[in-house]
Amino acid sequence: xxxxxxxxxxxxxxxxxxxxxxxxxxxxxxxxxxxxxxxxxxxxxxxxxxxxxxxxxxxxxxxxxxxxxxxxxxxxxxxxxxxxxxxxxxxxxxxxxxxxxxxxxxxxxxxxxxxxxxxxxxxxxxxxxxxxxxxxxxxxxxxxxxxxxxxxxxxxxxxxxxxxxxxxxxxxxxxxxxxxxxxxxxxxxxxxxxxxxxxxxxxxxxxxxxxxxxxxxxxxxxxxxxxxxxxxxxxxxxxxxxxxxxxxxxxxxxxxxxxxxxxxxxxxxxxxxxxxxxxxxxxxxxxxxxxxxxxxxxxxxxxxxxxxxxxxxxxxxxxxxxxxxxxxxxxxxxxxxxxxxxxxxxxxxxxxxxxxxxxxxxxxxxxxxxxxxxxxxxxxxxxxxx
Numbered sequence: 001x002x003x004x005x006x007x008x009x010x011x012x013x014x015x016x017x018x019x020x021x022x023x024x025x026x027x028x029x030x031x032x033x034x035x036x037x038x039x040x041x042x043x044x045x046x047x048x049x050x051x052x053x054x055x056x057x058x059x060x061x062x063x064x065x066x067x068x069x070x071x072x073x074x075x076x077x078x079x080x081x082x083x084x085x086x087x088x089x090x091x092x093x094x095x096x097x098x099x100x101x102x103x104x105x106x107x108x109x110x111x112x113x114x115x116x117x118x119x120x121x122x123x124x125x126x127x128x129x130x131x132x133x134x135x136x137x138x139x140x141x142x143x144x145x146x147x148x149x150x151x152x153x154x155x156x157x158x159x160x161x162x163x164x165x166x167x168x169x170x171x172x173x174x175x176x177x178x179x180x181x182x183x184x185x186x187x188x189x190x191x192x193x194x195x196x197x198x199x200x201x202x203x204x205x206x207x208x209x210x211x212x213x214x215x216x217x218x219x220x221x222x223x224x225x226x227x228x229x230x231x232x233x234x235x236x237x238x239x240x241x242x243x244x245x246x247x248x249x250x251x252x253x254x255x256x257x258x259x260x261x262x263x264x265x266x267x268x269x270x271x272x273x274x275x276x277x278x279x280x281x282x283x284x285x286x287x288x289x290x291x292x293x294x295x296x297x298x299x300x301x302x303x304x305x306x307x308x309x310x311x312x313x314x315x316x317x318x319x320x321x322x323x324x325x326x327x328x329x330x331x332x333x334x335x336x337x338x339x340x341x342x343x344x345x346x347x348x349x350x351x352x353x354x355x356x357x358x359x360x361x362x363x364x365x366x367x368x369x370x371x372x373x374x375x376x377x378x379x380x381x382x383x384x385x386x
Contacts, residue, residue, distance in 0.1 A: 049309030117178025165218025191240025198276030
């Protein structure tokens with residue numbers, strides 16, 4: 001049995017974090033750590049990830065998922081997974097692969113790249129065991145809701161009515177963003193898309209093409225954001241679908257390019273990442289350059305996670321898992337790729353907190369309308385990484 005002790009649906013320390021959680025309850029408005037220092041006040045580790053790593057598929061956890069998108073590990077070792085086109089959230093037993101339906105999120109309007117997208121549960125603390133958060137496309141916009149989760153009720157009826165905490169994120173058939181995750185500061189972060197209108201990424205009054213940071217109630221944190229009365233954390237993004245933090249609490253985000261360059265970015269508050277004026281690296285000083293970039297056929301990245309000192313990035317069109325080894329927030333070697341073409345399109349990768357930072361959960365995406373599904377698709381894999 002690999003299941004952790006304890007019950008409930010609180011996430012083991014954080015949804016996609018490799019770092020430990022900071023103290024205090026959710027909604028405290030704690031300021032994110034400054035560049036070069038961890039949230040605990042310690043200086044960053046100088047130890048570099050090895051230039052070469054490895055990946056082993058330890059097991060196929062479950063199969064037969066229809067358009068899976070978001071994934072949230074629970075403190076007892078099980079997983080929650082969202083299904084984009086049906087609006088359902090399932091609980092997957094990490095030992096047996098058995099699936100239990102929590103319920104259907106009301107108001108989801110699937111179409112194109114929209115539907116029920118990212119999900120998250122709060123880190124351990126006062127809210128653990130009570131809420132499931134979801135980012136989804138409605139008839140009018142993309143929005144973030146939270147729902148009470150009661151696993152004592154009958155399957156299919158375990159989700160309470162959604163409480164909308166943020167609305168007005170632009171929607172489109174393309175570029176809806178959709179990843180949400182709790183950070184080390186216990187704030188909720190969201191990656192949004194510009195819905196096909198690149199101008200929105202630079203529009204300070206739009207939530208499109210941004211990374212957002214908010215309290216668990218959907219309010220501006222009060223400090224730590226560029227503007228105290230806004231949830232906007234960074235701008236100039238085309239379509240962010242991956243968010244993860246390293247051991248020094250640096251935020252990493254994956255971003256879809258248009259025709260030339262996909263990006264992995266180190267995100268800092270108030271910075272501008274260039275879209276639509278810049279795709280990939282630029283000589284324009286006002287824009288932040290990506291840490292790494294790839295041709296779109298090699299990546300088209302969705303989820304990212306951090307494990308063993310490296311960023312791991314799931315590729316859709318690229319159909320592979322990328323490893324970017326880091327030291328002090330900078331790559332120490334060329335990225336490696338694994339699993340190329342073996343499982344098709346890869347949508348989501350999440351650190352497995354039950355392995356002490358040495359494992360990943362990986363979700364395939366062959367049934368999203370762009371893949372070539374085979375028997376068993378889509379599936380969740382458990383990976384051992386070095």
